Amino acid sequence: MLQQTPRSTPRVKSDRVEFSREAAFAILDEALICHVGFVGDGTPVVIPTIQWRIGDHLFFHGSHGSRMAQVMAAGQDICVTVTLIDGLVLARSAFHHSMNYRSVVLFGQARDVTDDAEKILAFDALMDKIAPGRRAHVRPPNEKERCATKLLALAIDEGAVKMRRGPPIDAADDLSWPVWAGVLPLALTPGKPIDDDLVLPGVIAGKPAEREP
Amino acid sequence: MLQQTPRSTPRVKSDRVEFSREAAFAILDEALICHVGFVGDGTPVVIPTIQWRIGDHLFFHGSHGSRMAQVMAAGQDICVTVTLIDGLVLARSAFHHSMNYRSVVLFGQARDVTDDAEKILAFDALMDKIAPGRRAHVRPPNEKERCATKLLALAIDEGAVKMRRGPPIDAADDLSWPVWAGVLPLALTPGKPIDDDLVLPGVIAGKPAEREP
Numbered sequence: 001m002l003q004q005t006p007r008s009t010p011r012v013k014s015d016r017v018e019f020s021r022e023a024a025f026a027i028l029d030e031a032l033i034c035h036v037g038f039v040g041d042g043t044p045v046v047i048p049t050i051q052w053r054i055g056d057h058l059f060f061h062g063s064h065g066s067r068m069a070q071v072m073a074a075g076q077d078i079c080v081t082v083t084l085i086d087g088l089v090l091a092r093s094a095f096h097h098s099m100n101y102r103s104v105v106l107f108g109q110a111r112d113v114t115d116d117a118e119k120i121l122a123f124d125a126l127m128d129k130i131a132p133g134r135r136a137h138v139r140p141p142n143e144k145e146r147c148a149t150k151l152l153a154l155a156i157d158e159g160a161v162k163m164r165r166g167p168p169i170d171a172a173d174d175l176s177w178p179v180w181a182g183v184l185p186l187a188l189t190p191g192k193p194i195d196d197d198l199v200l201p202g203v204i205a206g207k208p209a210e211r212e213p
Numbered sequence: 214m215l216q217q218t219p220r221s222t223p224r225v226k227s228d229r230v231e232f233s234r235e236a237a238f239a240i241l242d243e244a245l246i247c248h249v250g251f252v253g254d255g256t257p258v259v260i261p262t263i264q265w266r267i268g269d270h271l272f273f274h275g276s277h278g279s280r281m282a283q284v285m286a287a288g289q290d291i292c293v294t295v296t297l298i299d300g301l302v303l304a305r306s307a308f309h310h311s312m313n314y315r316s317v318v319l320f321g322q323a324r325d326v327t328d329d330a331e332k333i334l335a336f337d338a339l340m341d342k343i344a345p346g347r348r349a350h351v352r353p354p355n356e357k358e359r360c361a362t363k364l365l366a367l368a369i370d371e372g373a374v375k376m377r378r379g380p381p382i383d384a385a386d387d388l389s390w391p392v393w394a395g396v397l398p399l400a401l402t403p404g405k406p407i408d409d410d411l412v413l414p415g416v417i418a419g420k421p422a423e424r425e426p
Contacts, residue, residue, distance in 0.1 A: 046292045
């Protein structure tokens with residue numbers, strides 16, 4: 001279970017909240033990005049970035065010069081939030097319109113990953129997330145590239161999962177209102193791959209993970 | 214133009230940054246949710262919520278009892294970030310993999326909207342965003358429902374737009390690597406509407422915005 005603390009416990013709609021680690025993992029694995037919140041120069045800052053997971057650690061990266069990287073290095077508390085949009089909930093009353101979603105909110109201090117072996121594993125895991133199978137075919141990162149990338153890890157420990165699922169919940173009085181009601185599902189969906197102009201002849205077009213044998 | 218301040222100016226990849234108000238508006242209008250960052254009890258907190266726009270103000274709402282609403286009422290600085298994922302950028306080298314995205318980061322203090330006439334306009338705009346045309350057919354919010362909803366407005370003033378577009382940018386040395394490269398477009402896409410079990414006979418199935426005349 002995730003660690004339930006005052007800051008990780010939402011104060012409203014607690015029927016939508018759970019602390020299951022497995023539920024958090026599933027959301028983190030399905031989502032591409034997180035929004036990292038930190039305090040920089042006294043002001044809250046929220047930055048979107050790719051996130052991925054190995055075991056019970058969430059990873060994200062940035063440039064060494066970024067404000068986010070500088071704050072992380074100082075060992076400050078951060079909040080990392082990951083949200084999947086699942087659909088629009090269209091009720092009979094304007095008031096009961098809602099959104100189906102799954103979200104994870106995590107708190108903690110990020111660890112600066114500097115060990116090269118750990119970096120290799122982490123960047124491999126990132127490639128495996130964004131394009132499974134592709135890692136075998138691309139030019140692997142070299143040490144200079146790994147050094148140039150600031151890698152941060154956050155323990156998936158203190159936090160909460162919040163989600164809404166299912167149909168609209170209208171008041172009994174509104175059920176006779178003559179309007180369609182239901183859910184319009186939404187999902188982040190891949191389109192047709194767009195070839196780079198410089199793809200070599202003989203390389204299979206539009207195949208993100210493969211190349212000709 | 215958006216107000217460019219030290220906190221609204223990204224320190225890295227500044228070629229991806231612009232301060233156009235129109236670019237910000239377009240992203241806010243296309244995206245459904247924002248991630249609101251604030252400092253609560255000394256810790257950064259990032260909460261996802263639906264956002265919408267009227268003119269140069271961004272609106273979002275919550276419950277009166279939420280931590281977010283309490284912090285807003287105290288006139289603290291917040292950061293609101295909106296991100297659209299446009300695609301995976303698949304390069305020839307692992308290092309140059311990236312994501313195409315458009316994001317807006319805004320700073321300021323939210324205003325508690327309490328005037329009922331302004332609330333009516335704002336909730337109408339929200340309905341018009343999530344399901345254009347539907348507002349004419351649903352039961353409008355009553356005063357009690359408007360009172361129960363905490364409505365917040367943030368001036369779209371201080372902030373920045375950051376985006377990445379286009380193909381992968383590989384190093385010249387990697388262009389001969391025999392692997393497909395390009396962009397896998399991603400977009401939040403609606404699926405087939407799911408009827409609520411209680412939809413009345415005679416109401417057009419799967420029509421979020423319409424009903425039988």
